[in-house]
Amino acid sequence: MAAKYVILPCNGLDKEAGCLARELALKMAAATGSEIICPVLYQTAPSRYASLLQEGSLVVIDGCATRCASRIAANNNLKIYRKITMAEEAKKRDYNPGPDWRVGAGAAAFVEDVWRSWQPVFMEAEAGRVPGENAGLFAGPLEYAIHRHDKFIFRVPLAGFYFNENDCWVQVEGNRGRVGISDYLQQNLSDITFVTPPDPGTEVEQFGEMGTIESAKAVYELVSPVTGRVVAVNEAILEAPELINENPYEKGWIAELELTNFEADREFLLDGQRYMEVLKEKVADFNAGK
Amino acid sequence: MAENTFMGVPREKITWAPVIDYSRCNYCLECAKFCPHQVYEVREEEPRLIVANPTNCVVFCRACAKTCGPDAISFPEKSWVLEAIKALRQEEGGK
Numbered sequence: 001m002a003a004k005y006v007i008l009p010c011n012g013l014d015k016e017a018g019c020l021a022r023e024l025a026l027k028m029a030a031a032t033g034s035e036i037i038c039p040v041l042y043q044t045a046p047s048r049y050a051s052l053l054q055e056g057s058l059v060v061i062d063g064c065a066t067r068c069a070s071r072i073a074a075n076n077n078l079k080i081y082r083k084i085t086m087a088e089e090a091k092k093r094d095y096n097p098g099p100d101w102r103v104g105a106g107a108a109a110f111v112e113d114v115w116r117s118w119q120p121v122f123m124e125a126e127a128g129r130v131p132g133e134n135a136g137l138f139a140g141p142l143e144y145a146i147h148r149h150d151k152f153i154f155r156v157p158l159a160g161f162y163f164n165e166n167d168c169w170v171q172v173e174g175n176r177g178r179v180g181i182s183d184y185l186q187q188n189l190s191d192i193t194f195v196t197p198p199d200p201g202t203e204v205e206q207f208g209e210m211g212t213i214e215s216a217k218a219v220y221e222l223v224s225p226v227t228g229r230v231v232a233v234n235e236a237i238l239e240a241p242e243l244i245n246e247n248p249y250e251k252g253w254i255a256e257l258e259l260t261n262f263e264a265d266r267e268f269l270l271d272g273q274r275y276m277e278v279l280k281e282k283v284a285d286f287n288a289g290k
Numbered sequence: 291m292a293e294n295t296f297m298g299v300p301r302e303k304i305t306w307a308p309v310i311d312y313s314r315c316n317y318c319l320e321c322a323k324f325c326p327h328q329v330y331e332v333r334e335e336e337p338r339l340i341v342a343n344p345t346n347c348v349v350f351c352r353a354c355a356k357t358c359g360p361d362a363i364s365f366p367e368k369s370w371v372l373e374a375i376k377a378l379r380q381e382e383g384g385k
Contacts, residue, residue, distance in 0.1 A: 205368075
């Protein structure tokens with residue numbers, strides 16, 4: 001049975017990506033019996049949609065990277081259940097939305113294909129997401145090093161965790177690695193509003209993209225510390241991205257990978273002690289305005 | 291360490307920086323507002339936005355490109371840059 005959703009699409013009509021967002025919203029609304037929020041009317045008269053937003057899970061459909069719809073949601077403290085960005089979907093499919101508002105000839109097929117890939121997610125199946133098979137494999141950090149700066153306290157696990165200089169970590173157990181972001185990065189991003197983890201089955205290269213994380217400030221691309229195949233994602237952060245703010249090394253982990261080349265990857269990683277030195281320099285530089 | 295090197299390689303030897311496609315850029319300046327490292331510089335004359343400090347750019351960070359509505363910012367291929375960093379590390383005798 002289809003769930004009830006409330007869809008907030010991009011309202012941009014000056015670019016094809018905005019028009020594609022609208023097309024997808026219409027298709028999804030028809031298939032799932034969902035309601036569409038007009039972004040313009042919502043900003044003018046938000047009470048018009050208050051009860052609707054209480055009833056259904058919010059799905060945001062952004063057009064381009066300007067992310068107007070996401071920003072409207074963030075500015076109004078709306079909790080986003082799922083998000084689709086048409087520009088990202090276009091990249092995945094080598095579809096090239098033009099700068100013009102007119103929808104190209106291949107647009108209908110493109111929108112159909114995007115909906116086909118997302119349909120299982122919205123029809124209760126949660127396809128493409130698998131729960132962690134080894135939930136008990138990764139114990140939390142036993143000991144943290146702490147760096148204090150003004151009112152900020154930054155924690156770094158001392159054992160079992162490796163970091164890249166892009167502030168992402170991997171915890172390794174056998175040939176499995178659990179990845180996430182550091183306490184320093186989560187504090188820099190401030191309140192995290194949405195996470196897009198890599199899809200299970202995705203092959204990720206060391207320093208390649210392992211999803212995105214979004215705060216009120218910006219979208220941030222996560223830089224994988226290791227090479228491997230994604231075998232699980234943290235379902236909990238999809239529903240509650242604030243877990244990353246609360247505890248980035250335990251409840252806020254992002255994905256688990258089957259590691260394929262850790263010995264080689266390790267050469268480019270820092271242990272907790274060395275990462276703490278990098279962190280101190282970053283904090284000092286940040287406060288010096290560099 | 292953090293400000294001068296990346297993975298032990300002097301930052302100025304690593305060719306990682308944004309490239310602006312001026313045919314797409316609409317000078318919304320979202321990228322410049324976002325970047326905390328002063329990579330971009332806003333000017334009065336044309337072009338109004340330039341990559342003024344490329345070596346300030348955090349290697350492998352593409353966050354500014356994700357703020358760009360017209361998709362006017364690009365970066366080098368990560369795999370290519372990583373291979374170059376590995377080669378530089380070998381040249382310099384490791385870490």
